[in-house]
Amino acid sequence: MTEHGPWDECPTGLVTKMAGQLRAKQLRARLRPMMAAVAILLVLGGTWAVQSKIGDGAEPLTCVETVPMLADYHSGNLEGSVATRVDEHLANCPSCRKHFEDQFPGEARIVEDADKLVALRARSVLLAAR
Numbered sequence: 001m002t003e004h005g006p007w008d009e010c011p012t013g014l015v016t017k018m019a020g021q022l023r024a025k026q027l028r029a030r031l032r033p034m035m036a037a038v039a040i041l042l043v044l045g046g047t048w049a050v051q052s053k054i055g056d057g058a059e060p061l062t063c064v065e066t067v068p069m070l071a072d073y074h075s076g077n078l079e080g081s082v083a084t085r086v087d088e089h090l091a092n093c094p095s096c097r098k099h100f101e102d103q104f105p106g107e108a109r110i111v112e113d114a115d116k117l118v119a120l121r122a123r124s125v126l127l128a129a130r
């Protein structure tokens with residue numbers, strides 16, 4: 001009997017190798033739901049981080065939105081949460097700070113720190129109320 005059928009003898013080590021591959025496959029299958037859970041947590045965590053950074057889920061103001069509000073911002077006519085968003089934008093946007101300077105010369109100092117900017121707004125509101 002020289003004909004080789006499907007029941008040839010396996011090369012040495014083949015069964016061991018297949019068993020190893022099967023174990024690795026089972027391990028991956030077991031880890032897969034865990035990996036999915038980790039991925040979901042990462043996505044949720046990222047979303048949460050972005051939202052908490054923005055605050056109240058509000059989008060950061062763009063320059064186009066901010067510039068028309070500078071007069072109301074200066075006179076304290078903006079709703080508190082909107083004024084805060086303008087604060088945040090001005091703290092991060094030299095271009096809009098320049099607009100503020102141009103509209104209200106001498107009333108705004110160039111400040112890098114958002115806390116100082118809030119204080120500046122409070123001062124200008126007090127001045128406007130006089």
Ligand SMILES: [Zn+2]
Nearest residue numbers: 062063093096
């Ligand atoms: Zn801007």
